[in-house]
Amino acid sequence: MKLRRYSRQREIIHAALKETKEHPTADMLYERLKPENPNLSLGTVYRNLNQLVEEGSVRRLSFPVERFDARTEAHPHMICIRCGRVVDIDLPYCEALDRQATDMSGHEVSHHELLFSGTCEDCRKIINIKS
Missing domain, CATH: 3.30.1490.190 (Ferric-uptake regulator, C-terminal dimerisarion domain)
Structure with missing residues (x-):
């Protein structure tokens, strides 16, 4: 596992995942977080979700549409x-x-x-x- 430097955006994305039982898509997370985080891009959400999956903090669920789960x-x-x-x-x-x-x-x-x-x-x- 590669050690990554702290990222406020990754922390926000991870916290949003932990607060929901909805198993959101990256797009759903982006839409939920964008109003309070205007500098957040959809690419940043995808990139940080991939990093959270790599480090084992989040699970990737491959249903008909890719979703994410903080319950690992x-x-x-x-x-x-x-x-x-x-x-x-x-x-x-x-x-x-x-x-x-x-x-x-x-x-x-x-x-x-x-x-x-x-x-x-x-x-x-x-x-x-x-x-």
């Missing part, structure tokens, strides 16, 4: 098939699944990422109102 320990996510919202699912990590995948595939599985797809609570409410 392994945990599953749920993505809404209607609105695209991503939320954490608080389930314990299942090491037995890694072992089973290793046994079945012959590959040495080091970890897994679990993604559930479904309809979020807000979208279900809208669907119920319409029906």
Whole structure:
């Protein structure tokens, strides 16, 4: 891991990620931070997110759209098939699944990422109102 010098902008971006459970895209973070940080550019957000990922402070989530998560320990996510919202699912990590995948595939599985797809609570409410 390369030691980086202090960056106020990186600190602001990291703090914004830690304050939300939304799993924002780089564009979403930029739009949220720009009003209070007029000198911030979208390129700076991307560059600093990449640096935070490299140092292990942030996770990159590759769903249909790349998102970021300040919660770095392994945990599953749920993505809404209607609105695209991503939320954490608080389930314990299942090491037995890694072992089973290793046994079945012959590959040495080091970890897994679990993604559930479904309809979020807000979208279900809208669907119920319409029906």
